[in-house]
Each structure stands twice: as C-alpha cells, then as structure tokens.
Amino acid sequence: MKKININEKFLQFDEYWNPKIVGELNHQHVKIAKLKGEFIWHQHINEDEMFWVIKGQLLIELRNEIITLNENEMIIIPRGVEHKPVAKEEVWVMLFEPTTTLNTGNHNNHLTQNNLENI
Amino acid sequence: MKKININEKFLQFDEYWNPKIVGELNHQHVKIAKLKGEFIWHQHINEDEMFWVIKGQLLIELRNEIITLNENEMIIIPRGVEHKPVAKEEVWVMLFEPTTTLNTGNHNNHLTQNNLENI
Numbered sequence: 737m738k739k740i741n742i743n744e745k746f747l748q749f750d751e752y753w754n755p756k757i758v759g760e761l762n763h764q765h766v767k768i769a770k771l772k773g774e775f776i777w778h779q780h781i782n783e784d785e786m787f788w789v790i791k792g793q794l795l796i797e798l799r800n801e802i803i804t805l806n807e808n809e810m811i812i813i814p815r816g817v818e819h820k821p822v823a824k825e826e827v828w829v830m831l832f833e834p835t836t837t838l839n840t841g842n843h844n845n846h847l848t849q850n851n852l853e854n855i
Numbered sequence: 856m857k858k859i860n861i862n863e864k865f866l867q868f869d870e871y872w873n874p875k876i877v878g879e880l881n882h883q884h885v886k887i888a889k890l891k892g893e894f895i896w897h898q899h900i901n902e903d904e905m906f907w908v909i910k911g912q913l914l915i916e917l918r919n920e921i922i923t924l925n926e927n928e929m930i931i932i933p934r935g936v937e938h939k940p941v942a943k944e945e946v947w948v949m950l951f952e953p954t955t956t957l958n959t960g961n962h963n964n965h966l967t968q969n970n971l972e973n974i
Contacts, residue, residue: 737917737922737930737931737932737933737936738930739922739923739924739928739929739930740928740929740930740931741927741928742927742928742929743927759905759929759931760931761903761904761905761931761933761951761952762883762902762903762952762953764881764883764951766905766929766931766951783881784880784881785880786878786880786885798856803856803858804858805858808860808861808862809858809859809860809861810858810859810861810878810885811856811857811858811859812856812859812878812879812880812885813856814856814880817856832880832883832885832951833880833881834881
C-alpha cells in the first residue's frame with residue numbers, strides 16, 4: 737500500500753487527452769489527464785463520468801449549455817449525456833470512473849486510448 | 856447537472872468525523888469530511904476506501920506502519936485492511952467509496968453515521 741502524490745504523477749507525462757491510471761478501487765479507476773484544445777462530442781452509454789479540475793479551467797460543452805469548471809470544481813456527467821470537453825489552455829483533471837470506461841465513449845477513432853498506462 | 860465547488864462545500868459544515876455526500880456516480884459516493892483527533896481501528900469488509908487529503912495532514916495508522924498523507928496525497932486502503940485515521944490538527948479529506956460504505960466499517964457504535972447528509 738503506497739500513497740499517491742497527485743502533483744508528482746502529473747509531472748510524469750506531457751501528452752494531452754491520454755488519461756493515466758493512478759489507482760483502482762471497487763472496479764473504478766482513479767485517472768489523471770492533461771487536456772488542451774477541443775475534444776470530440778461523445779457520450780458514455782454505461783458509465784457516469786466525473787471530471788475534477790486540479791489546475792486550469794475546463795469548459796464542458798453540453799447540447800444546451802456550457803459549464804465552466806475552475807480549480808477545485810467538479811462535475812458528474814450522467815451516462816447517456818453528450819458532452820465535449822474544451823480546454824483553451826492546459827488543464828489538469830482527475831477522473832473517477834468504472835474500469836470499463838473508454839475515453840471517447842460511444843466513438844472509436846484515432847483519439848481512442850485502448851490501453852491506458854498505469855503510472 | 857450542477858458543478859460542485861469543493862471549498863464551498865467544506866464551508867457548509869463544522870463537525871468532525873461525519874462525512875457529507877457531495878456526489879454520486881456508478882454506485883459510488885463522493886464524500887467530504889473534516890477530521891480532527893483519533894478515530895477508531897476498523898476495516899471495511901466489502902469496500903476499498905480512498906482518502907484524499909485536501910487540506911492538512913492525515914496519519915493513516917496500519918497494524919505494521921503509519922502512512923503520512925499531506926495535501927494532494929491519497930491512499931487506497933484495500934478491503935479487509937485494518938486502519939485508524941489520526942488527525943493531529945483539522946484535516947479536510949475527500950472520500951470515494953461505494954454507497955454501501957459505513958464510516959466505522961465493521962463496528963457499529965456511537966461514532967457510526969447511518970444517515971449521511973447530502974450537501
């Protein structure tokens with residue numbers, strides 16, 4: 737059993753939109769990711785998804801509104817709700833979600849990360 | 856769908872060792888708690904438990920070691936592992952665990968919180 741230092745973990749990688757697994761419990765992954773730019777519209781059919789902004793500002797575009805998340809703010813996006821994350825500048829986020837969750841949800845394309853790295 | 860501001864949530868209560876529910880996803884609760892003093896030795900038979908220190912310093916006593924968690928550090932305690940949280944000064948933590956989790960684990964006593972408040 738080892739403690740996890742979030743800031744140290746963020747310093748171990750640079751790429752965007754490629755979540756890293758930092759922990760697992762109860763069939764859920766604790767992931768961190770660096771985001772910059774616009775992601776794609778997608779939804780997760782079977783998983784609710786939580787974004788927690790550790791650093792920076794993240795926009796979550798929904799079909800009928802845009803939610804702005806600043807540091808220490810989070811949102812839970814229920815399964816089936818289409819969303820598009822947009823990071824004008826680099827953002828650090830933490831994600832809590834089932835181990836089955838695919839980053840691009842209902843889409844499988846060049847942005848899809850099938851083999852997330854444990855760090 | 857509403858965003859959750861962690862710091863605002865922490866300002867809504869004062870009591871120690873009484874986790875508040877701030878979100879729910881995939882049958883897991885996102886909880887926050889203020890801790891001060893020594894809790895009891897306990898274990899969770901069916902749930903892994905995650906402590907994430909938002910503010911202050913938390914000691915997690917295990918039977919064979921003591922783990923010190925500072926701000927932005929977390930630990931995942933596997934089910935069945937006895938532990939005792941100790942906060943010499945006030946600590947703010949976030950917990951991520953199944954909705955079935957009881958704060959005192961395998962003990963049911965005056966410290967047990969059966970009806971957690973949603974804030």
